[in-house]
Amino acid sequence: MSLIHVNNLAKHFKVLNRREGLGGAFRDLFSGDYRTVKAVDGISFDIEAGEIVGYIGPNGAGKSTTIKMMTGILKPSGGEIRINDHVPFENRIRQAQIMGVVFGQRTQLWWDLPVIESFKILKEIYKVSQKTFDEHMGMFNELVGLKALYSQQVRTLSLGQRMLCDITASFLHNPQIVFLDEPTIGLDISIKAKIRTIIKELNTARKTTIILTTHDLGDVEALSHRVIIIDKGKKLYDGDTKKVNALFGAYRTLKVQVNDFDEGTLDALKNKLAEQFGATNKITVAQTEEFWTDITIDQALTPLSEVLNCVMTNFSILDVRIVEIAMEDVVQRIYDGALA
């Protein structure tokens, strides 16, 4: 029996079809015109104890709805979830005792209290024994130097420090499962790396199962062997992270600001790149935000420097940025058959 068993899980929300304008708003008051939104639409997977699994997908894919059902907040509309052979929604308190949760932007520590007091309160809430408490606090201190933050009020911590506290706090009661939702969002590169190391160590220390939802493919790459990709409430991929990385790890998006951009610029760019690197190199050109043109490149096929060079010599460029491939692009490429 696996630790987490999810079978054909579904969550449908009834949403009112809203009408336009003030008159419409009034008519909506008495309207019975609902449509069903399938936030999660038949997802199945099994997760074994001790695994770290990346659960990823673009905005609105149904990630947080799935997590809310696994943590016992939402009742599924269909299918089943069993964690430890129990249904989470049936007994929220029992479920809460065996799990830890970290929500990226929102701390669960006591805002006005010094860090150490939050940990002491958590000790009482979860009935952690003094021995386990001392052991864990010692471990957290070795990992992140928690002692230096003990006397600081949570409100005075930097985002990175707070995240370190929140993550370690979620492991204090030795949970079987920890849900980490966007643990690295808004953090700079160095602290991101630190947080990834700590998550990895906490996972190995107690064989804690970790479900990681993120936008950042880098998190998944660094942490998990297995990744589940979902979109529009359905599972697109469930398997080896290496395979996903091999495909997308080499992709970079070159964002350029072209001087005097007009309707012809996109085509001019496309033609120039096709002419230079051949038509089969999978380079895509698109405009995703105002002033910026995205050129996505597979570095395994075409060196980034050559593309940059080509663009710089043939066009008047104001600004350049290089970013990792966006989740939306990954999903689009999977639909196009990239992982098939």
Add this chain to the structure above:
Amino acid sequence: MRSIGEYIRLYFIIEAQYIKARLQYRVDFIISSIGMFFSSLITLGVFWVIFDTVPDLAGWSLMEMAFIYAFYMIAISPMQIIFDHFWQLRFNLQQGNFLKYYFRPLNMMFYYTSEMFDLKGLTQLFVGTALLIYTASQLHVAWTFGRVGLLFITLFSAALVQISIVVLAACAAFWVLDSYPVLGLAWRLREFAPYPMSIFDGAFRFTFTYVLPIGFIAFYPSQIFLRPEEVSHLTYFSPVIGIGLFALTYWVWTKGVNSYTGTGS
């Protein structure tokens, strides 16, 4: 499941820390306590002005009115001191940070309530207690063991009525976008509580007795001590009303908690 004893112990652990943290903002504490003290005095001042021109209010003297007011001050204090966090429920729900209350192995109403403790409300509790003792001695209330017991029971029930009315109104936020009009109205209602119900018209009196039972926050229970010979039978129902109303509130809260889906993350 945790026992009541465990919850009480946990409550003291959390609140002790919370009070320690609040006391670090000394100026905030002192100024808000002084503010609370004077706002209590002002209402008493209004009574005094009224009674300067009229000898009594529907047969109730200044000292009796002051007793009812003292009872009222004590009865509304638990709402302000312990259940203060419910003022923010609508923001917590809108911004999605209410989700975190689902993640601890605790009763959710307990966890939510424990996150705030309003120190300045203690000033009101102290002023109310002092005033109650003073007015009772001026009115020659004969304190027997039974009476003191009744005082605690009626204060407890009255506090539950006040808590229920505000929490119930706060729970509207689970279903409507902006619950402030409901909450604000519920809080303003208490202003009718420290007056003899006999000064209100039939319809109002009916409402304040049977629909929104604010008469049970101060007036009806005070009668037991002021005019035992005139007490209406209704008064003895005040524990039933307090506990019943709170049970209803808890049921509505549970409904709301189960229907909340949160904001996207």
